[in-house]
Amino acid sequence: MIIVLSYLILIPLFEMVRNSFSLAKVDVKAMKGSHAGQFTLYYWKRLFDSAISMNMFYKPLAHSLVIAAFTSLFGITIGSLIAWLMVRSDLPHKKFFGLVLLIPYMLPSWALALSWNVLFRNTRIGGVPGFLCYLGLDIPDWLAYGPVPIIAVLSIHYYAYSYLLVSAALRSINSEVEEMGEVIGASKTQILRRITFPLVLPAILSALILTFSKAIGTYGVPSMLGLKVGYYTIPTMIHSTVTSSQSGMGYAISLTLIALSAIFIFINQRVIGKRKSYVTMSGKGTRSNPISLGKQKKLILALLYLFVILVVFIPLVLMFYQTFMLKQGNYSFSNLTLHYWIGKGRPDIYEGLDGVLRDTGFFRFLWNTVKLTLFTSIIASFIGQMIGYVNARGRKLRSGRFIEQLSFIPYLIPSIAFGAMYLSMFSKAKTIGPFTFIPSLYGSFALLVLVSVVKHLPFASRSGTSCMLQIGTDLEEAGQIAGAGFFTRFRRIVLPLAKNGFMNGFMLIFISIMKELDLIVLLMSPKQQTLSYLAFWYSAESWTQPSNCIAIVMFLLIFLTHWLSSKFFNADLTGGLGG
Amino acid sequence: MSEIVLSHIDKYYGANHVLKDVSFTVHEGDFLTLLGPSGCGKTTMLRVIAGLENPQKGTITIDGKEVVNADNAYYMPPSGRGLNLVFQSYALWPHMTVWENVAFVMEVKKTPKKTIDEMVRQALEKMQISQFAQRYPSELSGGQQQRVAIARAIVSQPKLLLLDEPLSNLDAKLRIDMRGELKRLHQELGTTVVYVTHDQVEALTMSTRIAVFFDGVLAQIDTPTNIYSNPASVKIADFIGNPKINFIEAKGEAQSGVLTTKSDVGTLAFERGYHGPEGKLDCLLGIRPEQLEIVEDSPVHGIIKNCQPAGSETLIQVQVGDAQLLLKCIGLTEHLPGQQVSLSLRPESINVFDKASGALIKDSFVTTLRRNQ
Numbered sequence: 021m022i023i024v025l026s027y028l029i030l031i032p033l034f035e036m037v038r039n040s041f042s043l044a045k046v047d048v049k050a051m052k053g054s055h056a057g058q059f060t061l062y063y064w065k066r067l068f069d070s071a072i073s074m075n076m077f078y079k080p081l082a083h084s085l086v087i088a089a090f091t092s093l094f095g096i097t098i099g100s101l102i103a104w105l106m107v108r109s110d111l112p113h114k115k116f117f118g119l120v121l122l123i124p125y126m127l128p129s130w131a132l133a134l135s136w137n138v139l140f141r142n143t144r145i146g147g148v149p150g151f152l153c154y155l156g157l158d159i160p161d162w163l164a165y166g167p168v169p170i171i172a173v174l175s176i177h178y179y180a181y182s183y184l185l186v187s188a189a190l191r192s193i194n195s196e197v198e199e200m201g202e203v204i205g206a207s208k209t210q211i212l213r214r215i216t217f218p219l220v221l222p223a224i225l226s227a228l229i230l231t232f233s234k235a236i237g238t239y240g241v242p243s244m245l246g247l248k249v250g251y252y253t254i255p256t257m258i259h260s261t262v263t264s265s266q267s268g269m270g271y272a273i274s275l276t277l278i279a280l281s282a283i284f285i286f287i288n289q290r291v292i293g294k295r296k297s298y299v300t301m302s303g304k305g306t307r308s309n310p311i312s313l314g315k316q317k318k319l320i321l322a323l324l325y326l327f328v329i330l331v332v333f334i335p336l337v338l339m340f341y342q343t344f345m346l347k348q349g350n351y352s353f354s355n356l357t358l359h360y361w362i363g364k365g366r367p368d369i370y371e372g373l374d375g376v377l378r379d380t381g382f383f384r385f386l387w388n389t390v391k392l393t394l395f396t397s398i399i400a401s402f403i404g405q406m407i408g409y410v411n412a413r414g415r416k417l418r419s420g421r422f423i424e425q426l427s428f429i430p431y432l433i434p435s436i437a438f439g440a441m442y443l444s445m446f447s448k449a450k451t452i453g454p455f456t457f458i459p460s461l462y463g464s465f466a467l468l469v470l471v472s473v474v475k476h477l478p479f480a481s482r483s484g485t486s487c488m489l490q491i492g493t494d495l496e497e498a499g500q501i502a503g504a505g506f507f508t509r510f511r512r513i514v515l516p517l518a519k520n521g522f523m524n525g526f527m528l529i530f531i532s533i534m535k536e537l538d539l540i541v542l543l544m545s546p547k548q549q550t551l552s553y554l555a556f557w558y559s560a561e562s563w564t565q566p567s568n569c570i571a572i573v574m575f576l577l578i579f580l581t582h583w584l585s586s587k588f589f590n591a592d593l594t595g596g597l598g599g
Numbered sequence: 600m601s602e603i604v605l606s607h608i609d610k611y612y613g614a615n616h617v618l619k620d621v622s623f624t625v626h627e628g629d630f631l632t633l634l635g636p637s638g639c640g641k642t643t644m645l646r647v648i649a650g651l652e653n654p655q656k657g658t659i660t661i662d663g664k665e666v667v668n669a670d671n672a673y674y675m676p677p678s679g680r681g682l683n684l685v686f687q688s689y690a691l692w693p694h695m696t697v698w699e700n701v702a703f704v705m706e707v708k709k710t711p712k713k714t715i716d717e718m719v720r721q722a723l724e725k726m727q728i729s730q731f732a733q734r735y736p737s738e739l740s741g742g743q744q745q746r747v748a749i750a751r752a753i754v755s756q757p758k759l760l761l762l763d764e765p766l767s768n769l770d771a772k773l774r775i776d777m778r779g780e781l782k783r784l785h786q787e788l789g790t791t792v793v794y795v796t797h798d799q800v801e802a803l804t805m806s807t808r809i810a811v812f813f814d815g816v817l818a819q820i821d822t823p824t825n826i827y828s829n830p831a832s833v834k835i836a837d838f839i840g841n842p843k844i845n846f847i848e849a850k851g852e853a854q855s856g857v858l859t860t861k862s863d864v865g866t867l868a869f870e871r872g873y874h875g876p877e878g879k880l881d882c883l884l885g886i887r888p889e890q891l892e893i894v895e896d897s898p899v900h901g902i903i904k905n906c907q908p909a910g911s912e913t914l915i916q917v918q919v920g921d922a923q924l925l926l927k928c929i930g931l932t933e934h935l936p937g938q939q940v941s942l943s944l945r946p947e948s949i950n951v952f953d954k955a956s957g958a959l960i961k962d963s964f965v966t967t968l969r970r971n972q
Contacts, residue, residue, distance in 0.1 A: 196690035199651050204755065205678025206707045214703065218694040 025426045028474045032441040033278075033429075039444045040064065040271040063268040067276075076257060077273065083246075084254040084277075087170055088236040094175035095231045098327075099182025100224060104216075105320065106183075107190040108198075110310040112321060123332045125180030126578040128535035128552060130240030131571035132173045134559055135335035137244065138342055138568075140164045151338065165249040170242050174235050176331045181234075182227040189223030190216075198311075208311075229431075233281045237435045239538040240556060255436040255538065262440055262542055271444055274437035281433065336575075339568045361569060382554070386573070389550040392465070393533045396472040400480045401525040403473065405518055408484020409510070431478035435538035442471045443542050465548050468540055475539055476529045483528060487521020488514070527585050534578050601662055601681075601758040601791045602627050603648065608657035609669075610643055610815075617643050618654065619815040625793060630785050632794045632802040635812035636838070641795045642687075642763055644812070648793060649684050649761050650677035661759070682759035687767060689748040691736040697723070698732040701751045708755065722754035725784075742773045749781075753788065762794045766801060778805055799839055803827065811835050829950065833957040836885050836950060842914060844885050845924045848954070851882040858951060858961060860884065863920030864899050867946050875953060875960030882960065885950035888914070888927035893934075897941040906934045917942065 040063055067077050102121060105111045124132065139151050142159040153159055162168050193216070201211040239255040247256060254277050262270035313320055346357040430438060446467055495517070499509045515522075537552040544553055551570050558567035603625040610618035617640045625631045633641040646652040648659065650666070653674045659667035661682075666675040677684075683704075692700055701722055705715040723729045726746040736744055745765060752760055762781075766774045782805050785792050796802055802809050803823045810820040819831040830836035836844050849862035853876065858869040860882060867884075893915070901917040901924065908931050915926040915934055919942065926942075934940070951961035 194688055194690060196686045196688050197692060199677075200684065200686065200690040200692075201707075202651070203649060203677045203682070203684045204704045204707055205676075206703075210707060215692055219692075221694075 025477075028470070029426060029429050032445040033433075035445040036271045036275060036441045040268055040275055042268075063272045067269060067272045075252075076261075076269070077276075080252040080254045080257045081276075083167065083242075083251060084236050086167060087174065087242065087253060088232050090167075090171045091174040091178060091235040092228050092231045094171065095178040095235075096182045096224060096227055098175065099179035099184075099227065100186045100220070102179070102324075103183050103186035103190055105324065107187045108195075108216075108311050109313050109320075110317070111313065111324070112317075117324065117328070120328055120332050121183065122180055122582075123336070123575075123579070124176050125178075126531055126535075126582065127177070127335070127575050128240070128537065128555075128571060129173065129177040129238065130244055130537060130552070130556055130559070131339065131568075131575070132177055132335055133169070133241045133244040134555075134564065134567060134571060135338045136169050136173050137164075137559075138338050138564065139334070140169065161249065165245055166251045167246075169245045170251075170253075173241050173245065174238065177241075178231045178234060181230045182224065185223045185227040185230070186220050189220040193219050229285050232284060233431070234435075236281060237277065237433075237437060237538060239436045239541060240552075244556075244559060258436050258440060259541065262443065267444065270440055274440045277437045278433050285431075339571055342568045343565050343572060345565060382570070385549055385551050385554045385570075388465075388548050389534065389552070389574075390577075392468055392472065392548075392550060393530055395469050396476065396533050397526050397529040399469065400473045400476045400529050401484070401522055404477065404480025404482075404484035404525050404529075405487070405515075405522055406484070407477070407481035408486070408488040408521075409514065411481065411485040412488035429478075430475045433475075435475065435536075436542070438475050439471065439539050439542040442467065464545075467543055468548055471539060471543060472533050472536065476532060479528055479532070480525050483521060483525035484518075487518050487524070523585055527582060530581060531578050534574060603759065603791070603793075604660045605648070606658050608644075608647060608654045608659070610640075610647060610652065610654040617815050618647070621657075621815075621817045623810055623817060623820050625791060626808075628789055628791055628807075630782075630792045630794065630805060630807045632796060632806040632809045633812060634796060634799060634802040634809050635818075637797055639812040640815040641797075641812050643815075645684075645761050645763055645793060645795045648759075649682060650675060650680055680759070681757055682761055683752040683755060683757040684761045685748045685752045685763065685765045687764040689736075689744050689765075689768075691744055691747055691751070693736050696733050696735055697728065697739070697747050697750075700736070700747060701754050704751055704755050718754055722750040725753070725787075726750040741768055741770075742777070745769060745777065749784070753784070753790075756788075756790075758791065760788075760790045760792045762792065764796055765794075766796070767798070774801075781805060799841065803839075811838070813838075829959060829962050830885075831959050833883060833885070833952045836952070836959075840887060842888050842925055842927060844887050844950075845891075845922075847884040847886065847922050847924075849882050849884050849951075850879070851951070852879050853877050858882075860951070863922040864942070864944055867944065867949070869946050869949070869951065869961050871947060872962035872964060873951075873960065874962070875951075881954040883952045883954050885952060886924070886944065887948075888925045890945065890948045891917075891924060891926040892943045893917075893926065893928070893932075893940045894943040895941065897943045899942040899944060901940055901942055903934045903936055903938040903940060905936055906932070908932070 067073055102117075106114060106117060106121075111117070140153075140159050140163050142153050142161065142164045197219070198211055198215055201215050206214070237255055239259055242251070242253040243256045243259070245251075246253060252260075254273060258270050258273050258277070261267070261273065343361065344357060433441070496509050496513055499513045504512065535552060536550070537556055540550070541553065541556075544550070549557075551574050555567040555570035555574075558564075558570070605624070606622045608618050608621040609616070621644065633644055635641045643652060647654050647667075654667065654669050656669045657667070658665060658669065661680055665673070666680050667673065692703070695703060698719060701719045702715050705718055710718070720729070723732060726749055728743060728746045728750060731739060731743060731747070736747065739747065745768075748765070752762075765781075766777050769777060778801060781792075781794075785805075794802075794806065803826075806823055808820060809823055809826050811818045811826065813834060818835055819826060821829075826835070827839055830839055833846070837846075847862050847864060849860035849867075851858050851860040853859075853873060855877075856873055858873045858875065860867050860869070862884060864884070899919060901919040904916040904918050904923065906916075907914040911930070913928050913930070913932045915928065915932070917924050917926060917940065924942070947964045949961070950959060950963050952958060953960050
């Protein structure tokens with residue numbers, strides 16, 4: 021296990037470092053008397069200290085940092101507040117909110133960007149006007165493109181992390197701890213500030229890592245809402261360098277991104293310190309008495325509904341409405357059509373593209389997506405459970421800790437950089453003697469599965485660990501005494517008990533991969549493109565309607581799967597993340 | 600002066616009726632134990648007194664001041680009631696040190712820093728945990744955590760201390776130590792204590808009075824001695840006492856205040872303490888195992904079934920007619936199964952219950968204490 025994990029995690033990292041130091045063929049001309057593959061500081065020098073480094077590195081870096089910082093700030097604030105309302109207060113309609121509040125997370129982030137676009141696009145930057153523009157409102161540029169919409173969209177998308185993590189933490193707090201504050205006469209704010217907040221702080225900090233590293237590595241949203249006004253971030257820069265055969269530069273940028281995330285996480289871990297999570301003391305179990313919102317209940321409820329309408333329904337409805345619009349920018353009813361769903365291609369619209377449900381290409385992409393998603397989520401959650409088992413049982417052993425740390429590394433590495441790593445490693449076969457040490461996997465489906473599995477291992481193994489920790493060793497020992505061997509025990513005792521945990525992990529990965537764009541955008545060959553990519557590509561061509569059609573299809577797929585799995589397997593996303 | 604009067608308290612969780620028309624008074628300086636099997640509503644009762652739950656009906660006054668009046672939907676918040684609480688889970692704040700845990704109580708009350716330091720120091724000293732002041736709760740053993748929880752509860756010198764099964768998470772030996780400690784604390788502080796437990800030994804050894812609950816109904820409230828020697832019903836008699844009380848079915852006849860019963864243990868005449876109806880009735884004789892004695896000769900004969908010597912005491916099972924009786928004698932004795940023995944009974948120490956209603960109809964006079972309610 022250690023060997024496999026090292027191979028899949030450490031070697032790509034090493035490869036990328038090496039590539040960033042070795043001269044590529046295309047750049048041989050630039051350096052006199054050099055040859056390809058030679059050790060060079062050329063890329064690093066170019067990146068940090070050259071005429072273009074301002075535009076290629078420092079500015080995008082600043083942009084990325086700004087975006088990540090603000091996204092984390094807003095995402096965590098919103099997510100934690102909602103979590104508190106949902107878990108600890110007597111908010112009405114919790115069931116409904118529980119269902120819809122996760123929708124922004126189930127929509128791919130670029131789809132949200134797309135609906136932002138639909139709503140706020142103005143005519144100045146080009147393209148057809150958005151909905152508000154159509155209504156006659158003048159939308160300033162800063163609201164249509166650039167950092168503000170990027171941060172807004174990412175916050176809406178990623179508040180789900182904080183929401184899930186903080187609710188799990190809140191749920192594990194024995195409410196007697198808060199009641200004790202009430203008994204001694206602490207006010208509600210005092211209880212919240214001095215008791216509840218410090219207790220969920222570890223969860224908030226891990227939500228911070230998650231949001232920050234996701235936001236800093238995200239590609240889809242900044243490319244949709246930023247590129248048009250020349251607002252580059254590190255991930256969009258990586259994409260443009262790697263695709264314009266400046267891989268060396270791309271790798272170097274990726275490495276700085278990795279270093280950045282690693283530093284950030286390191287600081288975060290230090291802050292959390294040794295009291296990583298407060299084990300709530302045992303007792304009568306956790307009884308939870310909801311806190312009354314009092315007079316503000318109606319106001320809060322109204323605000324929450326407003327929030328849901330703004331971030332859930334408007335984007336969804338707009339996207340859906342868009343798919344029926346024959347011509348972009350015309351929101352009148354006479355413009356409605358089913359053309360983009362079932363119409364036959366017309367040469368005057370989008371190069372004769374067929375409606376998505378008629379398009380054979382669409383079904384191929386759909387199949388690719390489903391195949392990739394299923395393969396990856398099953399494999400990853402299975403491996404996750406295994407790692408979880410090792411973690412949970414071998415916490416004291418050095419190998420257990422090592423595996424835990426190793427499987428945590430992909431978490432540090434932003435998706436796009438991770439894709440770049442695999443690109444650099446598997447683009448050419450490397451052989452040592454008769455053995456193909458690293459096969460050339462570029463362009464193969466296996467590579468996509470591989471990269472997705474490895475990238476999602478931290479998630480999978482986390483949910484695996486939390487699930488396995490709940491299964492007491494004594495249950496297994498009882499099996500051992502009865503004479504069951506290791507495999508029998510794992511199959512007959514551990515697996516059945518871990519079924520729910522397995523489903524939680526599965527759902528988490530399923531949703532994530534279904535939407536995945538950042539990770540695989542660099543690795544896809546035309547044959548294996550996924551729905552995400554197709555929609556993204558359409559939207560890059562400004563073919564909004566088909567792109568929205570696809571986003572809707574994906575959303576329905578995710579929503580259905582989620583609904584089914586929570587209905588029939590009691591899967592709970594909170595359970596998957598917490599632990 | 601701290602007297603709590605509860606009257607006609609009703610509490611529902613949805614359709615679930617957990618407290619049914621409960622009324623009682625806690626006197627100044629009482630150590631009142633709410634006792635009952637799990638799920639009988641005793642913890643809910645405590646939480647109602649604390650103000651963590653609001654009853655749907657009834658009133659509560661503390662020191663003559665109304666703190667709950669369900670009719671007017673008036674519920675004073677817990678902090679206004681001048682009480683403090685120790686939860687079963689201790690509910691120590693895991694992110695604060697022992698010192699901070701205790702000091703936070705006073706900080707909230709906006710006490711000057713110097714006074715806080717002094718009071719916290721005293722509370723920790725009283726509970727003998729001064730050396731752990733800078734530790735976090737997770738670094739303490741169960742017993743130490745328990746002391747912290749109590750220190751935190753007494754630091755503000757509340758008039759009323761509520762304890763919810765505080766000893767149930769401790770091991771057997773520590774539990775006995777803490778029992779003594781709590782009793783000492785009660786005497787030292789003079790605070791009124793309301794204590795919840797399902798452990799009757801705890802209740803009997805520590806309380807000045809015990810309130811027995813079954814299914815949300817207050818079954819009996821009395822001193823430990825009276826609860827033990829004159830349980831108001833068959834159910835209470837069965838619940839209190841370990842080893843359990845022996846019940847023998849009997850045919851009874853009461854004439855001018857004297858009850859005569861015929862049963863497996865022969866004919867018994869009860870001349871004192873009968874307060875049931877006249878005439879014939881079916882009854883149950885309740886005989887505590889320690890009230891039975893094996894003697895040289897008596898009219899009641901039995902056969903030894905088994906004998907369990909346990910050091911300081913011996914439990915012996917004897918078959919008398921159709922009835923199986925359990926005897927407890929102090930010290931070690933040996934009897935062989937099958938051996939014939941004679942038993943002595945003292946009618947004045949026996950409880951008699953009405954079989955139909957389960958009510959106590961004949962008091963026992965085993966102790967010199969009289970029932971006072």
